[in-house]
Amino acid sequence: MLRVRHLEISDLITAVDPQDGRRLPVLRDEVVRQLRENGDERAARIVAELPVGRGGVLDPDAVDRLLVSVHTELQRLSEELRIGDRLVHLLRPLLTAIRTTTGQPGPYRLVDIGCGLGYLVRWLAATDALGPDVELIGVDLNAALVGEADRLARAEGLNCRFVHGNAFELPEAATVYVSTGVLHHFPGPALSGFFQAQAASPALAFCHYDIAATRLAPLGARVFHRARMRHPLGRHDGVVSALRAHSDEVLLRAASAPGMRALLYEPRRLSNPFCTTLRPVLGVRPQLEAPLRSALGRAARRLVGPEHLAEHLTEAAR
Numbered sequence: 001m002l003r004v005r006h007l008e009i010s011d012l013i014t015a016v017d018p019q020d021g022r023r024l025p026v027l028r029d030e031v032v033r034q035l036r037e038n039g040d041e042r043a044a045r046i047v048a049e050l051p052v053g054r055g056g057v058l059d060p061d062a063v064d065r066l067l068v069s070v071h072t073e074l075q076r077l078s079e080e081l082r083i084g085d086r087l088v089h090l091l092r093p094l095l096t097a098i099r100t101t102t103g104q105p106g107p108y109r110l111v112d113i114g115c116g117l118g119y120l121v122r123w124l125a126a127t128d129a130l131g132p133d134v135e136l137i138g139v140d141l142n143a144a145l146v147g148e149a150d151r152l153a154r155a156e157g158l159n160c161r162f163v164h165g166n167a168f169e170l171p172e173a174a175t176v177y178v179s180t181g182v183l184h185h186f187p188g189p190a191l192s193g194f195f196q197a198q199a200a201s202p203a204l205a206f207c208h209y210d211i212a213a214t215r216l217a218p219l220g221a222r223v224f225h226r227a228r229m230r231h232p233l234g235r236h237d238g239v240v241s242a243l244r245a246h247s248d249e250v251l252l253r254a255a256s257a258p259g260m261r262a263l264l265y266e267p268r269r270l271s272n273p274f275c276t277t278l279r280p281v282l283g284v285r286p287q288l289e290a291p292l293r294s295a296l297g298r299a300a301r302r303l304v305g306p307e308h309l310a311e312h313l314t315e316a317a318r
């Protein structure tokens with residue numbers, strides 16, 4: 001059967017009430033049916049093996065254990081791809097721009113949307129890479145993942161916080177929103193809504209890293225996840241993530257929300273397709289663009305706005 005759209009198993013086996021974060025029951029047969037109808041027999045078989053309780057509801061504890069274990073493997077990938085260093089490369093100049101432009105002493109609040117096990121936030125806290133005036137918060141709708149992030153941070157004695165819930169409903173506003181590996185979970189209109197929520201908030205900027213939609217990405221993901229992930233769910237979702245990755249054009253269009261200047265760092269044309277795995281889309285309040293470029297120095301040449309993307313794509317196609 002023809003695959004209609006790319007579905008990740010991890011998105012289907014948990015459900016929470018978006019208002020209060022309450023866990024909702026998920027029927028295993030329903031997920032299996034959805035995957036079969038979508039033409040993904042392999043994924044349907046993986047889900048059919050998961051344990052159920054009364055009424056055919058997926059065992060929530062077993063699902064949590066599985067997701068924590070898959071994300072633990074995923075964390076190794078973040079380490080190998082040096083996700084912390086990549087973000088700091090942009091966040092340091094961004095915070096310099098924010099400090100000089102606002103003239104406020106801080107604290108500046110960095111919120112990691114969909115932090116999972118909190119690798120990025122814990123890495124930032126452990127390295128103190130952004131300075132003491134930056135408050136580090138990880139937020140996730142998944143209670144098990146964010147609970148584990150909190151446990152690890154306490155065990156490591158780190159100065160950061162983890163919150164269970166919707167990142168857009170925190171009592172305190174973020175100064176900068178970040179994320180890693182989250183954008184491809186939002187298809188079409190939901191992606192625009194994701195960026196609009198940030199543009200409508202008091203936040204001054206965002207920086208979201210996700211899989212670069214290159215032709216090599218699905219193959220790279222297959223090799224990488226085969227080598228690094230043990231559970232079939234992790235292997236399956238890793239490859240589907242790469243297939244779902246948004247193109248540069250889609251990202252820039254969605255991120256160009258009112259009041260935000262959307263920019264891509266190292267779009268396709270400016271990077272080696274064999275090395276590109278992740279690349280960020282940024283949004284900054286318009287008054288921050290010039291100070292950001294100045295703080296980036298020579299690297300500012302790699303920052304491209306929507307008006308320049310067309311010419312980069314033309315050159316890339318040559």
Ligand SMILES: C[S@@+](CC[C@H](N)C(=O)[O-])C[C@H]1O[C@@H](n2cnc3c(N)ncnc32)[C@H](O)[C@@H]1O
Nearest residue numbers: 113114115116139140141142165166167180181
């Ligand atoms: C694939 S995980 C990414 C985990 C982590 N960033 C990493 O790199 O390992 C995506 C996470 O985003 C979370 N998520 C999606 N929308 C969210 C929102 N509005 N607020 C908080 N978490 C959200 C989901 O619960 C899921 O755990």
